[in-house]
Amino acid sequence: MEPRTPLWWRATLALSLGSFLIFVNLYAIQPLMPRVGEELALSSLQASWLLSVSTLTLALALLIFGPLSDAIGRRALMLITMALATVCTLMISLAPGYASLLALRALQGFLLGGLPAVAVAWMGDEFTRPALTMAVGLYISGNSLGGISGRVIGGAVGGVWGWRTSFVVVGLLSIVAWLVFYWLLPRQQSFVPQSLNLKRMGGDLKGHLRNRMLLGAYLIGGLNFFIFVNLYSYITFRLSAPPFGLATQWLGLLFLTYLGGTIGSAFSGRLTGRLSQPAVMMAGIVLLMIGTLITLSSSIIFIIMGLCCNAFGFFMCHSMASSWVGRQAVGARASASSLYLMFYYLGASLGGFYLEPFWRMANWPGVVAAALIVLCITLCLAALLRRLERRQLMQQE
Template identity: 40%
Template sequence: MTPGAEIAAGLICSGTRSYRRINLAFFGAGFVTFITLYDVQPLLPLFAAEYGVAPALASLPLSVATAALAVTMLFAGTLSESFGRKPVMALALIASSCLALFTAVSQGLLALLALRLLQGAVLAGLPAVAMAYLSEELEPGSVAPAMGLYISGNAIGGMSGRIFTAALAEATSWRLALAAVGMLCLLLSLWFVASLPPGRQAVRRPFRGRYLVTSLLAHLRDPGLLGLFGIAFLGMGSFVTLYNYLTFRLLAPPYTLSQTTVSLIFLAYLAGSLSSSLAGRLSGRWGLASVLRGGLLLLVAGILLTLLHPLFLVIAGVVCCTVGFFAVHSVASSWVGRRARSARAQASSLYLFSYYLGSSVCGTLGGYFWSGAGWGGVVGMVGLLLAMALALAGWLGRFDAVHSPLSVAQATQTGCSR
């Protein structure tokens, strides 16, 4: 049976060949998204030294990309409803990979920032549309595990990119490291285009600015979605701030580790990859809100552990934070797809707008806490963000398994591709 025949009967269920193709394609897409976006994170101390700027300014190559991604995310979902989900995602991956190659030959900080701004803007076409594609093409019971695997690709891409660029930058130069990342991502992007089945459930409509505005406003009137958008901002802001300035801390006394050794801290992303898939399965047993709160509590425990001085305890704290964050993101992102009754691409866009805005704003703001109060200041800032996130998660409990637009039983009645 061809993938197209499997899809034609209705929504795609786990265990089918189309489901496996979609999972593998989005695992690769998630890998490309995070490796191209965050490959500069371990290079921030190098940027500070080469361009003679403070840590907060050295974080801008990352922050401008995530800020551009956040804003463009609001339009990418609507464009995909006019031009198709797969074409928009394919263009995003290929264009961002090419821009990654151009960053390797940029001259000066301003040129690097301009290219990273463009890279973040074009990359928005993948994450915003991916959530909508999965929510539309898969039966509801299969969405959370698929989203978990996609986020696992995010985790492994983020880990690989950071370790690879740090090691290669120390051995050669950061420019060669970014060029190698760009070439790898271009090859993976072409593989994504060849592997992903075209979407069959989304209804194309002409692009209308008024529809974009009304659909976004409709989601902003949903209190449950607003809470999830807040979780995205606070969770991602906490996580990026931790990793941005942990590098500066471990390079400095009393640790004085090498660039390559510091980058090994990103191996914690392996644990995050596993936790995102596990969280998707556990949410069906314990409920979305319970798993969400559990992930946030792990983040709190982890950030407090990093206050201790022994290196092994700092590493343990980072692992806890990584496991907790990816569980939170996996649950919250799949919850958005389940809760949105219509215009799911716009709901995904708003979630990811909040997610990457948190990365951009908090990631740079943390630099001032680091410069002014050291690691204790960073932990204090992250702790405040997580306290607000926990309050939101407690309030979101009232929406768990309530107002779901389509139950699994109902989905079975609509027809599910086998």
């Protein structure tokens, strides 16, 4: 497909809508965690695990669904996993207790991994190179808008009618979106099935992990998200308690600060004309550190400013790290990108375990101190990538 043709628009809108749907379902729980925790008598760690378990299983799904789609096809896999994930969303509203809720969130996260694992590969099969470049930008915007919308919808509905109703609303919205996705997405024309070669797949993954240029980016993406997404989880606990006492619907609106990330990722592209990619990563991490420090303020206005700064810096670094992987991978670029996403979502799932002891010891100042320790590590990793890149350029000369 060529760019801007009617068929290209149909496919691009379908995949962007699918991406929006995935992240609405994934993140709707985040502003609801204090309320769910209160109703089910959960600790802050148990409540935060309701998001973490989904990102963990999504990370694992990325390594399974990508190779599986090479053999069975991509369109069918996306449709089936999205439909089953929607069923899970509706079932979550009926979960009788914490154990069943956690199990359903784990299953939901795994199924939600179906579309992110294969959407770009579908585009690669069906689009020309210029069409692919344009489509990916719109697809990624669906990611961020879905994440924001899921949190805002979850918070707004949950604040008025309860957290269970939030999942009913998201489930009904997902059914409508799935039907539109099914209608819009064209059938595959250029897909060629391949046999599953586990030995070759394992060899590719080992090669990526042995590449220091890639491993550094994997750790930066994973550790930054390890901190960033879990800071939002713990800020909801802080702001729902005295002296702030924000209701659930207001907690959901906090995630509008993610829009700063949309600006940050666009701005990072302009900086690459003047700075190296690792230098832009370093700048993003420094902004993430500054934003985190600003949230120590007792003023809700300054806290929101700090979160906006966080989002700007995080997504500036994330966009550079993900594009760095595509540029530095030696062959098997699809698996290199999948491995980056696995580290990324694995980081999100584990960050709560790291921050919880600091939250218990010193509340929000403890969380900030713990975050800065990890961000100092990622800053050093970005500086190391900058040094390795310079050495690489010198060897080429």
